Amino acid sequence: MRAQETRADQATHDQARVRPQKMSAAPAMLNSSGGTPSGALLQALRSAFPLFRTVPPQQIGQFLPRIAEVLRRVRTGLDSQGAQIALVGQTSAFDLGARGAGDAGVAGWVDPSAQDLMARLNPNHMKSEDLPSMDPGRGGPINLREDGEVAWYVIHEATHRFAGTLDYQYSSYDHELQEDAAQAGLAGALGQAAVADQDAEMLGRRVARDPATYTGQNGTARPLRQENWYAMGRRALMNADSYAHFVMTATGSPIPRG
């Protein structure tokens, strides 16, 4: 907590570099889509918000104002004078702040608001498809550990801090890119026909699932993590990792096959 304060000063400069390109480009793409996304934007939306895999592009437009509003709040929040990012380095597993985030392995966290803590008293509150309010008044800095000091986590945590998103489910993004690379390697060595069944099975796990099968809490182990991700339905519109996934893929990060 001592060395952290000087690092936090540094961080306000670092994050200012992360923010302008990605956090301006993604909303600009949404705004210029005219309500019917296509091309790379449509691919990014369908990757980050799996419910859109079953929605025709002309009908996705009705959901875009909410996505644009979350991103607007994040941009405004990160730009504001009081925005503070604390780089906490490698915290111990016994660190109270990290432990309060629910998992000693987390890459970052924002302290919950009183409203969040109240909501958590109902163990089924995340099973509901009613989306949380966007102004829950979370306060304090965005805390990032060393492995969280990348754009993905800055965006993820900033959506908690400034737009009241929840962790319905972490993305399977890294896992799916690794799967894609392994599958491409196999196809190269054995031929496409030899891996066709595996390929179909892999892609068959990447389809939108019935939102009623979402478990009600963030799953960390596979296959639950991936199953839950595809079963979020509308909840994805207030899911922190969906926004990180969207901003990254809309601005040029590779998109898993799907």
Ligand SMILES: [Zn+2]
């Ligand atoms: Zn989170």
